[in-house]
Amino acid sequence: MKLYEFEGKTIFREMNIPVPKGKVISSLDEAKEAAAEAVYPVVVKSQVLRGGRGKAGGIKFAENEDELGRVVNELMGMVISGEKIEKLLIEEKLKISREFYMGITLDPKSSLPLLIISAQGGMDIEHVAKEYPHQLFKMYLDPLKKPRQYEMIDLLLKTGVKGKVLVQMSRVLHNLTECYFKFNAMTTEINPLVICEDDTVIAADSKVEIDDLALFRIKAVSNFERKEELLDPLESEAKVAGVSYVGMGKGNIGLISGGAGLGMASMDMISVHGGVSANFLDLGGGATTEKTAQALKIVLKTPGVKGVLLNLFGGINNCEHMAKGITSVLDEVKPNQAIVVKMRGHSQDEGWAILESRNIPLIKHGTTEEAVVLLMREMEKEGGM
Amino acid sequence: MAVLVQPNTQVIIQGATGKQGMYHAQKMLEYNVNLVAGVTPGKGGQDVCGVPVFDTVRDVKKHFHVDASMILVPPAGVLAGAVEAIENEIPLIVIITEFVPIHDSLIIKSMADQKRIRVIGPNTIGIISPGKGKVGIMPGNIYSEGNVGIISRSGTLTHEVSSNLTYKGKGQSTCVCIGGDPVKGTDFVDVLKLFREDDQTETVIMVGEIGGAGEELAAKYVMENGYPKKIVAFIAGQTAPEGKMMGHAGAIVTQGFGTAESKIRSLSEVGITVVRTLDELLKVV
Numbered sequence: 001m002k003l004y005e006f007e008g009k010t011i012f013r014e015m016n017i018p019v020p021k022g023k024v025i026s027s028l029d030e031a032k033e034a035a036a037e038a039v040y041p042v043v044v045k046s047q048v049l050r051g052g053r054g055k056a057g058g059i060k061f062a063e064n065e066d067e068l069g070r071v072v073n074e075l076m077g078m079v080i081s082g083e084k085i086e087k088l089l090i091e092e093k094l095k096i097s098r099e100f101y102m103g104i105t106l107d108p109k110s111s112l113p114l115l116i117i118s119a120q121g122g123m124d125i126e127h128v129a130k131e132y133p134h135q136l137f138k139m140y141l142d143p144l145k146k147p148r149q150y151e152m153i154d155l156l157l158k159t160g161v162k163g164k165v166l167v168q169m170s171r172v173l174h175n176l177t178e179c180y181f182k183f184n185a186m187t188t189e190i191n192p193l194v195i196c197e198d199d200t201v202i203a204a205d206s207k208v209e210i211d212d213l214a215l216f217r218i219k220a221v222s223n224f225e226r227k228e229e230l231l232d233p234l235e236s237e238a239k240v241a242g243v244s245y246v247g248m249g250k251g252n253i254g255l256i257s258g259g260a261g262l263g264m265a266s267m268d269m270i271s272v273h274g275g276v277s278a279n280f281l282d283l284g285g286g287a288t289t290e291k292t293a294q295a296l297k298i299v300l301k302t303p304g305v306k307g308v309l310l311n312l313f314g315g316i317n318n319c320e321h322m323a324k325g326i327t328s329v330l331d332e333v334k335p336n337q338a339i340v341v342k343m344r345g346h347s348q349d350e351g352w353a354i355l356e357s358r359n360i361p362l363i364k365h366g367t368t369e370e371a372v373v374l375l376m377r378e379m380e381k382e383g384g385m
Numbered sequence: 386m387a388v389l390v391q392p393n394t395q396v397i398i399q400g401a402t403g404k405q406g407m408y409h410a411q412k413m414l415e416y417n418v419n420l421v422a423g424v425t426p427g428k429g430g431q432d433v434c435g436v437p438v439f440d441t442v443r444d445v446k447k448h449f450h451v452d453a454s455m456i457l458v459p460p461a462g463v464l465a466g467a468v469e470a471i472e473n474e475i476p477l478i479v480i481i482t483e484f485v486p487i488h489d490s491l492i493i494k495s496m497a498d499q500k501r502i503r504v505i506g507p508n509t510i511g512i513i514s515p516g517k518g519k520v521g522i523m524p525g526n527i528y529s530e531g532n533v534g535i536i537s538r539s540g541t542l543t544h545e546v547s548s549n550l551t552y553k554g555k556g557q558s559t560c561v562c563i564g565g566d567p568v569k570g571t572d573f574v575d576v577l578k579l580f581r582e583d584d585q586t587e588t589v590i591m592v593g594e595i596g597g598a599g600e601e602l603a604a605k606y607v608m609e610n611g612y613p614k615k616i617v618a619f620i621a622g623q624t625a626p627e628g629k630m631m632g633h634a635g636a637i638v639t640q641g642f643g644t645a646e647s648k649i650r651s652l653s654e655v656g657i658t659v660v661r662t663l664d665e666l667l668k669v670v
Contacts, residue, residue, distance in 0.1 A: 106487065108598040108643070111494060111568045143491040144499070184488045213460065213634075214486035244632045260565060260632025261539020261594050264622035265663050271624045272662055280625070282632030285483060313544045315510055316405070316481075316522050344548055345524040346412070365552045368545065369664040 001210045004047045006089045007224050008188075008206030014220070015179040017172050017190070018202045022091030031072040034090050035065045044071045047087040048080050051124075056080045061093060094204060099192035100159070101125055102173060103207075104141065104180045113141040113180060117173070119159040121192035135159075147177060161195075168201040169193070183221070184214035234279075234298050241294040244282040247302065251278030253375065254299035254308040254337075256292075258283050258317060262368075266311045269372050278302045285316040292325025293332075300335050307338035307379040309371060314345025323351035327358050338378035342371040387514035387559045388534070388579040388586070389477060389503075390453070392417075394518050397451050397475075399424045399442070399466045400458035401433045405481075409457065409522050410434050416525040418518050421449040442473040453477035453520045455511060463507065464489040471496050471504075479520045480506035480570070484634075490568040497570055504570025508633065509562040510540035515547075521562070531556015533670060534580040536573055537592035538565050538599070539633070542621060542663075546592055549667055558586040565633030567596070573603035581613065588615045588670055591657075595622035596636045596643040604651035616657045619666050620645045 003011070009019040023034045024047070046058035053059060058080050062068035068090070078085050099121035107114035118136050120128045129136055137158045141147060152170045161169055172193065180188045189207040196202060210221055238245030244260070253275045257263030260282045267277045279302050283295055299308050312322055326341065341355055342363035355362050361378055363371045396413065400406045401423025410433045413420050422445045423433050429440035439445045442454070454470045456463060456478065463485045470478045471493070478497070485507040497504040505512060511521020516530035523540075527548035535557055537543040543562045550557060561576045563569055573591055580586045593600040600620065607616065622631055622638075623645040630637045638644050649659050660666045 106567065108567065109602065111491075111572075113491070143488070143495045181488065184486055186487065211487045213484050214488060216461065217486075244630075246626075246629050246631065248626065257541065259539055259541025260636055261537070261592070261621050262541035262545055264539075264594055264625055264631050264636065265542060265545070265619075267625065268621065268623045269662055269664075277624070280629075280631060284632070313541050314524055315540060315544055344527055345544065348524075348526075365548075367549050367664050367667070369662065 001212055001215060001221065002049045003206070003208040003210065003224065004049065004087065005045060005206050006047055006087070008208035009203070011179060011183060011208060011220060012203055012206055015175045015182070017175045017179070018200070019206070020091040020094060020202055020204065022089055024087055024089050025072070026087045028072065028076070031069070031088070035068045038068065038090060039092060040064050041093040042068060043091050043093045044068065044075060045089045045091065046075055046078070046080060046085040047089055048083045048085060050081050050083055053080055058085065094194050094202060095197040096194050097197045098195040100169070100195065101128065101191045102176060102193050103187065103189035103191065104176065104185070105187045105189070107140070110140060113143065115139045115141055115177065117155060117159060125191065141177060143181070149174065164199055165195055165201060172201060172203065183208070183218055184211045185209060186211050234302060237298050238281070241291060241298065243284060243291065243295050245298060246280040248277055248279055250304060251276035252304055252306045254278050254302050254305040256281045256283055256295050256299055256308065256310045256312070258287070258311065258313040258315070262311055262313070266309060266368055266372070269368050270309070273372050273376060275372065275376060278305045283312070283317070287317040287322055289321045289325040289328065292322045293328045296326060296329045297333060300329070300333060300337060305337060306382070307340070307375050309375050310339070310341045310343070311368060311371060312341065312343040314343070314347055314351065317345070318347045319343050319345055319351030320347040320354065323354035326360065327354055330358060336382065338375060338382050340371055340375040340378060342366065342368065386583065386585055387517055388583050389512050389559060389561065390514040390518045390520055392517045393419065394452045394520070395419045395421045395450055396453045396455060396520055397422045397424060397442070397445055399454055399456045399470065401425060401436070401438055402428045402431065403457065406457045407433050410436060412522070413519065416519055421445070421451065442469050442475065446473060451475050453479065455520050456480045456482060458482060460484040460486065464492060467493045467504065468496065471500055471502050474500065474502070476502055477520065478502065478504045478570070479509065479511045480504065481509060481511060481522055483508045485566065487568055490566060494568060494570055505561065506564040506566070506569060508566045509564035510543060512559060512561050514559045515557050527551055528560065529556040532558055532585060532587040534558045534583065534586035534589045535560040535592065536576045536589065537562050538594050538635070539592060539621065540565070542592045545663060546590060546666065549663070550670065553667055555670060558583060565635050567635040572599045574606045577603060577606060577612070586614065588617065590666065590670060591616060591618040593618060593620045593648055594633070594636050595620070595625055595631065595638050595645050598643070600648040601651045604655045604657065607657065608655040617666060617669055618652045618657050618659045619663060620648045620659070623661070
């Protein structure tokens, strides 16, 4: 779950990471109230989840109440890369002396959290990595041991900071690390971390993403409101059914697989044979009769689907239950699309018997390629190609 | 003699009294696995398919020698279960559970690395040495004994590749599903090292997929150390769209990182045969 800047800053405040004084508004009335109270000049920042808002004109400044009113009117409701602005963060404008970068994210090579700092803040960190690689300073974090203050100071010294600023930055670094672990974050990032003209250190921005799988135990996040994501209707149906469905937007072949890897390999095979996958659907574990039936109904409803390949395994699932799910859809929906099933594993004999009794084209010992070829032949018969 | 799982391997299931636990305890017994005990707090004294259940791993160890534990508990309980197994020094821990929080996996991996304990998973179907035993949830009948070692991120592709080989008369030494998560206890390189020393394994199949860096690290390992056996690799997700998570938490291409092309290129460059389809795999092994 990605957090909005103001939500990330709420967490930062809780973790004693200094952030600018500010207020979030979500209506013009709230804006008037905030305008009367504000100490000018202020910065007005659109609250969106996607990056690049600065370049898209989503950040503006105001010197007085009138200007603020104008800016709020301009920004509120504006759309930045498909995202409508519904909240603005009005903050004191900092007197910036220098901008740093500080971030923690999971490094895929070491499978460890990687802390990165740089004196080249305020720009895209990928850009810094490309243009100034010698100005990125990195440290792996041990999930079992908090980094020591001296280690943080060692790292910060490399950026050339000294004295009062060094001490403040080591505190921010320590607290950002605590924040990463406490909130089960995928990413915690401050860009820019600002050194003001009076040498105070303030997190001018926040980028925080929490692991979706840990949300159940991260209380602070449960207060953050989220609108229902605008999923396409089949994606929402799949979500309710508890299966992983990705619509491809076009294609003639629907796909249900007993696992993600087999699903991807099946898509690749469909493509090799000139077909186009209309969707990816991973049935996952716990595929009951009902879940299998719902998955098949969703795929049959996917626009453009002329044939469906079910490439299943009775591993954590059971072939008999899945076969019953498939035949129940034949009775209920009576689809005119071609259906081919490849299935083996636990209770395969029982499952096969059910499918054979309904004359459903079945691959028992053959390969995924044979299943794809058989489906294409069946689709030709149905005149569906 | 295969790797990780042998005929005399003594196994426990943590979470044996749950629906999945009971089902797979039965299936393991049918495969002649030495399943010595189950562990479920609060259910000590009961039994599952005739196998005694204890409240803690420590209690089991008072009665039995334990070589491996299979963890089949809900995601929120995995950390506690794995820590218990690690601190009781079970040398091989297989975490079947999917949807384990990443920070829990980070802790489990670090603890296990410190104690030199091997963790497989999370989000795996486990390990099977066909004809000898399994610590996993795979249907034994589609696997057969032979000389091909398999390492796969995906559970269903472990089934698919092994069963296809079985039907073509080619057996497997050991099949290791390393799991579909971004943080996992054991990666391709670790299993390549095991197969390297195993006299039963003649050929190794690597089944990778988009996302992560495990395949690239395997290529680097082979480049730096050479490899005395034939390796054949397949990467799933060559046609998957960028930015979409394809079922597994680890299977996603973001900002051009973790693409099938990058993996295929890295592996090909060090002389590993990379096939484009699953069927081609059967032809070259």
